[in-house]
Amino acid sequence: MNLSGNTILITGGASGIGLAFAERFLEGGNEVIIVGRRQEKLEEAKAKYPKLHIHACDVSKLEDRVKLSEWVSKEFPSLNILVNNAGIQQRVNLLKPDKNWDYYQNEIAINIEGPIHLSMLLIPQLKNQKDAAIINVSSGLALMPGVWVPIYSATKAALHSFTVSLRQQLAETSIEVVEIFPPAVNTDLGGAGLHTFGAPLGDFADTIFQGFENNRQEIGYGETENRLKATREENLKGSQKAWEGFLKNNLDWRG
Numbered sequence: 001m002n003l004s005g006n007t008i009l010i011t012g013g014a015s016g017i018g019l020a021f022a023e024r025f026l027e028g029g030n031e032v033i034i035v036g037r038r039q040e041k042l043e044e045a046k047a048k049y050p051k052l053h054i055h056a057c058d059v060s061k062l063e064d065r066v067k068l069s070e071w072v073s074k075e076f077p078s079l080n081i082l083v084n085n086a087g088i089q090q091r092v093n094l095l096k097p098d099k100n101w102d103y104y105q106n107e108i109a110i111n112i113e114g115p116i117h118l119s120m121l122l123i124p125q126l127k128n129q130k131d132a133a134i135i136n137v138s139s140g141l142a143l144m145p146g147v148w149v150p151i152y153s154a155t156k157a158a159l160h161s162f163t164v165s166l167r168q169q170l171a172e173t174s175i176e177v178v179e180i181f182p183p184a185v186n187t188d189l190g191g192a193g194l195h196t197f198g199a200p201l202g203d204f205a206d207t208i209f210q211g212f213e214n215n216r217q218e219i220g221y222g223e224t225e226n227r228l229k230a231t232r233e234e235n236l237k238g239s240q241k242a243w244e245g246f247l248k249n250n251l252d253w254r255g
């Protein structure tokens with residue numbers, strides 16, 4: 001992938017992995033547009049990086065996605081890269097669901113409906129560019145489910161499946177399709193403080209950018225590189241072991 005001279009839209013770009021990517025794309029001489037729900041987070045990012053373009057958008061909402069695609073096509077006709085990065089992660093005890101369905105459905109809408117629909121809305125514009133890309137941020141949990149985050153893991157497995165089909169359908173177009181499989185990375189995912197054990201964000205992002213430079217289609221980091229090569233049985237065993245570890249560290253889970 002050519003890493004300069006692009007116009008790039010990053011969902012969830014005001015924090016964590018999205019912001020780390022935005023910084024690197026800006027340094028590389030690209031126009032970068034970031035979107036997210038919280039206006040104050042977008043403004044905070046813009047105060048730090050004045051060249052950023054910001055736009056409030058909730059990717060879980062159909063009308064927001066349509067408005068975003070119309071706005072971006074009008075204001076940034078040169079848009080050639082979409083990064084589907086926005087995501088949330090919720091712990092869900094399937095034996096004790098204590099929220100209404102809207103709460104659970106929101107995770108599905110953000111993590112999988114958003115990327116599918118935004119891709120479909122923007123493919124007509126992207127395919128007219130000489131070089132273009134759709135970069136989907138899935139997860140190591142797409143390959144090895146995190147049992148304590150069952151809906152999240154299912155959305156990421158679905159995003160992985162969609163990305164495989166997308167790549168094949170777009171094979172004859174100018175749009176490259178890249179998937180990133182982060183392991184646990186130290187961001188605010190799931191709520192502040194829940195991922196502090198994760199990999200350092202800067203090192204993770206630098207490694208992913210090396211993957212872009214090397215034109216890799218599926219890019220992992222550390223443990224998730226192993227999962228990409230592991231057998232189904234190895235990943236299932238890994239999932240069970242992680243679940244046992246989770247239960248040991250969360251004695252109140254079963255009540």
Ligand SMILES: NC(=O)c1ccc[n+]([C@@H]2O[C@H](COP(=O)([O-])OP(=O)(O)OC[C@H]3O[C@@H](n4cnc5c(N)ncnc54)[C@H](OP(=O)(O)O)[C@@H]3O)[C@@H](O)[C@H]2O)c1
Binds near residue numbers: 038058087088
């Ligand atoms: N950190 C990890 O350990 C890890 C591991 C595997 C995969 N990932 C994936 O990496 C991606 C980025 O996560 P992160 O770790 O950087 O977490 P993060 O710091 O919480 O970033 C998530 C971003 O998504 C935005 N977002 C959430 N819901 C949105 C919505 N409905 N519409 C628009 N934007 C929305 C958030 O901004 P607002 O709240 O302002 O909307 C936030 O900027 C996610 O897809 C996540 O699943 C992360």
